[in-house]
Amino acid sequence: MRSLDRPAAQAEPLQGAALALLTLMISLGTFMEILDITIANVAVASIAGDLGVSPQQGTAIISSYSIACAISLPLTGWLAKRFGEVRVFVSAVCAFTLTSVLAALSGSLEMLVGMRLLQGLAGGPILPLSQTLLIRCYPPEKRGQAMGLWAMVVVLAPVVGPVLGGFLVDHVHWSWLFMINGPAGIAVAYTTWKLMRSRESARNPVPLDRVGVCLLIIGVACLQWVLEHGREEDWFESPTVIAITAIAVLAIAYFVAWSWNEKEAVVDLSLLKSIQYTTGVSMLTIGFMTYYATVVVFPLWLLLVMGYNTVQAGLAIAPIAILNLVFSPLVGRNIHRLNPQYLSLLSFSLLSVISFWNSSFTLEAGYWEIIMPRLLQGFGMAIFFIPIQSYMLAGIANDRLAAATGFSNFARMLGAALGAAISVTAWDHWAAEAYVELGSRIDALDIATIDYLEIVRRLGIQGTAELAVAERLVFTQAYMMATNRFFFACGLIFAAMALVLVLTWAWRPPWVWRPPWARRPFSHPHEAKHE
Numbered sequence: 001m002r003s004l005d006r007p008a009a010q011a012e013p014l015q016g017a018a019l020a021l022l023t024l025m026i027s028l029g030t031f032m033e034i035l036d037i038t039i040a041n042v043a044v045a046s047i048a049g050d051l052g053v054s055p056q057q058g059t060a061i062i063s064s065y066s067i068a069c070a071i072s073l074p075l076t077g078w079l080a081k082r083f084g085e086v087r088v089f090v091s092a093v094c095a096f097t098l099t100s101v102l103a104a105l106s107g108s109l110e111m112l113v114g115m116r117l118l119q120g121l122a123g124g125p126i127l128p129l130s131q132t133l134l135i136r137c138y139p140p141e142k143r144g145q146a147m148g149l150w151a152m153v154v155v156l157a158p159v160v161g162p163v164l165g166g167f168l169v170d171h172v173h174w175s176w177l178f179m180i181n182g183p184a185g186i187a188v189a190y191t192t193w194k195l196m197r198s199r200e201s202a203r204n205p206v207p208l209d210r211v212g213v214c215l216l217i218i219g220v221a222c223l224q225w226v227l228e229h230g231r232e233e234d235w236f237e238s239p240t241v242i243a244i245t246a247i248a249v250l251a252i253a254y255f256v257a258w259s260w261n262e263k264e265a266v267v268d269l270s271l272l273k274s275i276q277y278t279t280g281v282s283m284l285t286i287g288f289m290t291y292y293a294t295v296v297v298f299p300l301w302l303l304l305v306m307g308y309n310t311v312q313a314g315l316a317i318a319p320i321a322i323l324n325l326v327f328s329p330l331v332g333r334n335i336h337r338l339n340p341q342y343l344s345l346l347s348f349s350l351l352s353v354i355s356f357w358n359s360s361f362t363l364e365a366g367y368w369e370i371i372m373p374r375l376l377q378g379f380g381m382a383i384f385f386i387p388i389q390s391y392m393l394a395g396i397a398n399d400r401l402a403a404a405t406g407f408s409n410f411a412r413m414l415g416a417a418l419g420a421a422i423s424v425t426a427w428d429h430w431a432a433e434a435y436v437e438l439g440s441r442i443d444a445l446d447i448a449t450i451d452y453l454e455i456v457r458r459l460g461i462q463g464t465a466e467l468a469v470a471e472r473l474v475f476t477q478a479y480m481m482a483t484n485r486f487f488f489a490c491g492l493i494f495a496a497m498a499l500v501l502v503l504t505w506a507w508r509p510p511w512v513w514r515p516p517w518a519r520r521p522f523s524h525p526h527e528a529k530h531e
Contacts, residue, residue: 018195019137019138021191021195022133022137022191022192022195022196023134023146023149025187025188025191025192026130026133026134026188026192027130027134027149027150027153028184028187028188029089029093029126029130029184029185029188029192030126030127030130030131030150030153030154030157031153031156031157032096032126032181032184032185032188033096033123033126033127034127034153034154034157034158034161035157035160035161035164036065036100036119036123036161036178036181037065037066037069037157037158037161038157038158038161038162038165039161039162039164039165039177040061040062040065040165040177043165043166043168043169043174043177044058044061044062045058046169046174047061047112047174048109050174051106051107051108051109051112053109057109058109060109060113061109061112061113061116062228063224063225063228063229064113064114064116064117064120065116065117065119065120065123066120066224066228066417067117067120067220067221067224067225067228068116068117068118068119068120068121068123068124069120069121069123069124069413070120070124070220070221070223070224070410070413070414070417071120071121071124071216071217071220071221072120072121072122072123072124072125073124073125073127073128073406073409073410073413074216074220074266074267074406074407074410075124075125075213075216075266075267075406076088076124076125076128076129076402076403076405076406076409077267077268077400077402077403077404077406077407078206078208078209078266078267078403079125080125080129080132080201080402080403080406081203081204081206081402081403082203082204082205082206082208083203084200084201084202084203085129085132085133085136085200085201085402086133086192086193086196086197086199086200086201087200088125088129089125089126089129089130089133089192090189090192090193092122092123092124092125092126092129093122093126093185093188093189093192094185094189095118095121095122096119096122096123096126096181096185097181097182097184097185097186097189099115099116099118099119099122100115100119100178100179100181100182100185101178101179101181101182102115103115103116103119103178104175104176104177104178104179104182105175119178125406127154127409128402128405128406128408128409129402129405130150131147131150131389131405131409132401132402132405133192133196134146134147134149134150135147135401136199136201136401137195137196137199142333144332144333144334144335144386144390145329145332145333146332147332147335147386147389147390148328148329148330148331148332148333148335148386149328149329149332151328151332151382151385151386151389152324152325152328152329152382154385155320155324155328155378155381155382155385156320156321156324156325158292158295158416159295159317159318159320159321160321162299162314162317163314163317163318165177166314167314168180201402206264207264208266209259209262209264209265209266211258211262212255212258212259212262212265212266212267213266215251215252215254215255215258216251216255216266216267218247218248218251219247219248219250219251219252219255220248220252222244222245222247222248222251223245223248223252223414224417225244226241226244226245226248227417227418227420227421228417228421229241230421230425231421231424231425231428235425255267256269267403267406267407268400268403268404268407271396271400271403271404271407274395274396276391276392276394276395277392277393277395277396277404279391279392280388280389280391280392280393280408281392281407281408281411283344283388283497283501284385284388284389284392284408284411284412284415285411285412285414285415286415286493286497287348287351287384287388287415287494287497288412288415288416288419289415289416289418289419289422290351290419290490290493290494291351291381291419292415292416292419292420293419293420293422293423293486293490294355294358294377294423294487294490295317296419296420296423296424297423297424297427297483297486298316298317298358299313299314299316299317300424300427301479301483302316302370304479305363305476305479305480305483306363306365316367316370316371316374317374318374319371319374319375319378320374320375320377320378320381321378322375322378323375323376323378323379323382324378324379324381324382325378326382327378327379327382327383328382328385328386331343331382331383331386331387332386335386335387335390338387340387340388340390340391341387341391341501343383343384343386343387344383344384344387344388344391344501345498345501345502346383347380347381347383347384347387348384348494348495348497348498348501349494349495349498350376350379350380350383351377351380351381351384351494352491352492352494352495352498353491354373354376354377354380354491355487355488355490355491355494356487356488356491357373358373358483358487358490359483359484359485359486359487359488359491360484361480361483361484361487362480363476363477363480389408392404392408393405423486426486426489427479427482427483427486428482430481430482430485430486431478431479431481431482432478433482434477434478434479434481434482435474435475435478438474438477438478
């Protein structure tokens with residue numbers, strides 16, 4: 001057999017400068033793909049104005065990418081098995097780079113949306129295969145460190161995206177949101193192919209499950225559309241949303257029934273027969289859903305309620321990166337000495353406390369008071385993501401690793417979409433309730449109202465202007481109350497996850513059960529035997 005087709009398991013792990021360079025390039029590819037999920041969020045209005053369309057039409061720039069990415073993510077396992085992990089990764093990076101450049105050169109909304117759709121299809125396999133390749137090219141004793149580096153990039157990229165996007169739109173041009181992928185993508189594709197082409201995974205010419213693919217595309221596309229546009233359509237008050245939701249539910253239900261019994265299913269749902277894998281995926285999805293919800297609502301609160309500008313809001317979010325950058329590699333490097341259950345319990349407990357802390361903010365909260373919880377949240381995410389990934393992938397066979405990482409990343413991305421959709425809707429709903437409640441308390445004959453309006457008049461504000469000031473005060477206070485309620489709900493979710501984790505110890509206590517990587521130096525999860 002040609003060396004190009006030699007199974008990767010026969011190749012020795014990379015060492016020294018080659019390993020460091022490959023790690024940098026694969027991490028850059030991962031960062032590039034995740035960045036494009038959020039980087040355009042702050043630029044919709046600018047892009048729409050430049051292309052001569054409404055901001056509502058401009059949202060297709062975001063939804064087209066997310067829908068396409070959600071569709072291609074679960075297909076990663078089949079693609080890797082059919083064509084090889086290295087080939088698929090390099091091809092996906094090349095296609096992603098090309099469509100990014102074409103998106104930057106777009107002169108119409110139709111072209112830009114089309115390129116974003118192709119960009120999402122190409123970008124889907126990048127994330128799970130970057131994880132697979134990183135784990136595979138590291139020596140056994142350092143593979144936990146590889147997972148730590150990968151997890152650090154996954155957590156940081158959604159935070160950096162809006163900040164970098166706002167800077168490029170304000171100081172350069174929106175086209176650079178996509179053009180920056182050009183040189184990065186070329187470097188990633190060339191370096192990865194140069195170092196990994198002789199380490200290609202074994203290929204199996206499995207046939208394409210056409211029925212499964214069609215059901216998957218219909219179900220995921222409809223579900224993602226509902227999550228992206230449901231709020232604009234007033235959710236289930238709209239017949240359109242009801243109809244598309246029904247199609248999504250039916251398609252996904254048929255897809256699950258079909259794939260569960262299909263021998264060559266495009267998505268290997270038999271992975272879910274493993275309680276360990278299913279538990280890990282569930283915790284990863286719920287945890288990332290709640291985390292991403294805070295990432296969405298927090299900057300909106302700063303911009304709409306606290307009066308921060310884009311740069312100030314970005315600087316207030318950035319501290320998440322500090323402790324995450326420090327602890328993610330450390331946790332990954334020492335994962336074989338640590339118990340993932342204990343780390344997960346500490347993470348859920350810490351994230352719960354941080355959320356309750358955020359729920360105590362007021363309109364008078366200072367800058368340092370706001371960023372301190374962000375700083376600790378970086379540590380909480382560092383000890384959440386890596387242990388869950390390690391726990392989840394233990395016992396997964398080598399030829400099923402790409403399918404396992406593809407499905408887990410799809411679940412994580414779906415959780416993020418759910419978190420974004422539910423959080424903003426709940427936040428607005430709670431703010432509306434608070435606005436009505438506060439507004440009902442304002443009475444022209446009320447002493448507190450009279451005293452407040454008198455203070456406003458002393459500032460030279462009279463007539464309709466004084467009522468506008470009062471209305472603005474009610475508005476900001478209502479959203480402040482909604483923000484407190486939102487973070488309190490997030491705290492309850494994290495606390496419930498910690499409680500569930502403790503309850504599972506009743507049948508498998510952490511001091512009795514020890515995962516494979518806790519018994520010996522950390523090895524590739526698929527090298528562990530099924531227990």
